[in-house]
Amino acid sequence: LKVSKALREDLLTSIPNLRAFAVSLAGNSERADDLVQETLMKAWAKFDTFQEGTNLRAWLFTILRNEFYSQVRKRGREVEDAEGTYAARLASQPSQIGYMDMSDFRQALAQLPPDQREALILVGASGFSYEEAAAICECAVGTIKSRVSRARTRLGELLSLETGESYGADPISASVITRTTA
Amino acid sequence: MVKSVRGSGGAKNKSKDKKMQGDTLGRGTIEGQPFPLEPIGKHLRALYNGVINEPVPHRFIELLEQLQRSSDQPGHSKTHKG
Numbered sequence: 001l002k003v004s005k006a007l008r009e010d011l012l013t014s015i016p017n018l019r020a021f022a023v024s025l026a027g028n029s030e031r032a033d034d035l036v037q038e039t040l041m042k043a044w045a046k047f048d049t050f051q052e053g054t055n056l057r058a059w060l061f062t063i064l065r066n067e068f069y070s071q072v073r074k075r076g077r078e079v080e081d082a083e084g085t086y087a088a089r090l091a092s093q094p095s096q097i098g099y100m101d102m103s104d105f106r107q108a109l110a111q112l113p114p115d116q117r118e119a120l121i122l123v124g125a126s127g128f129s130y131e132e133a134a135a136i137c138e139c140a141v142g143t144i145k146s147r148v149s150r151a152r153t154r155l156g157e158l159l160s161l162e163t164g165e166s167y168g169a170d171p172i173s174a175s176v177i178t179r180t181t182a
Numbered sequence: 183m184v185k186s187v188r189g190s191g192g193a194k195n196k197s198k199d200k201k202m203q204g205d206t207l208g209r210g211t212i213e214g215q216p217f218p219l220e221p222i223g224k225h226l227r228a229l230y231n232g233v234i235n236e237p238v239p240h241r242f243i244e245l246l247e248q249l250q251r252s253s254d255q256p257g258h259s260k261t262h263k264g
Binding site for chain 1: 221222223225227228229231234236238239241242243245246249250253
């Protein structure tokens with residue numbers, strides 16, 4: 001099986017994104033990197049099924065996500081270590097943005113149901129469109145929208161965000177739009 | 183009497199093709215979110231980008247090189263040429 005140079009380079013540049021997503025799913029960082037490793041190997045083995053020119057990142061995310069949930073099923077465990085999501089990463093993060101403490105935010109994020117957290121991250125941080133996120137999670141677009149919506153509402157409650165603040169330009173959609181049309 | 187229906191806007195239909203994404207991608211369009219999206223988005227991305235900005239661990243670079251080598255020599259995965 002020949003993998004083109006361009007594809008290899010794309011694979012390499014996808015790794016940071018894959019790691020960030022893996023950490024959001026698996027929490028602890030060792031397990032996240034194992035997931036990424038597994039994903040790269042699986043992707044390599046079935047590159048013949050990938051249509052060059054289509055969205056490689058979405059394809060890889062799908063593999064990673066399937067791998068994660070199949071591990072969860074095999075181990076007979078619920079999605080674990082949500083508390084650890086991004087926890088080991090504090091050193092590389094600002095401790096506070098604006099008035100909100102980063103660790104408060106992280107804890108609130110950890111309290112979300114996994115499906116909601118996942119949808120929020122795919123759309124709000126990974127920069128996928130709702131359609132792409134739906135394809136990755138193998139569910140309806142409406143399901144993703146409702147998960148994101150519920151996730152936002154719940155986070156707002158947990159963090160006691162006041163209404164009426166910072167409506168203006170919403171950087172979530174702004175970043176999503178620039179990224180997907182790029 | 184049947185009037186022929188002229189396609190007065192035949193070419194104009196293309197304007198419908200413009201990306202739906204602007205509408206579907208947030209900007210508070212999710213059924214009128216009653217709370218600010220901005221702080222959540224910022225924090226979410228700060229966490230996420232914290233990982234993205236880490237250097238790629240060497241194990242992955244090695245892995246890709248290894249996969250490449252094994253693709254280059256079809257058949258067995260021999261490490262040395264005899």
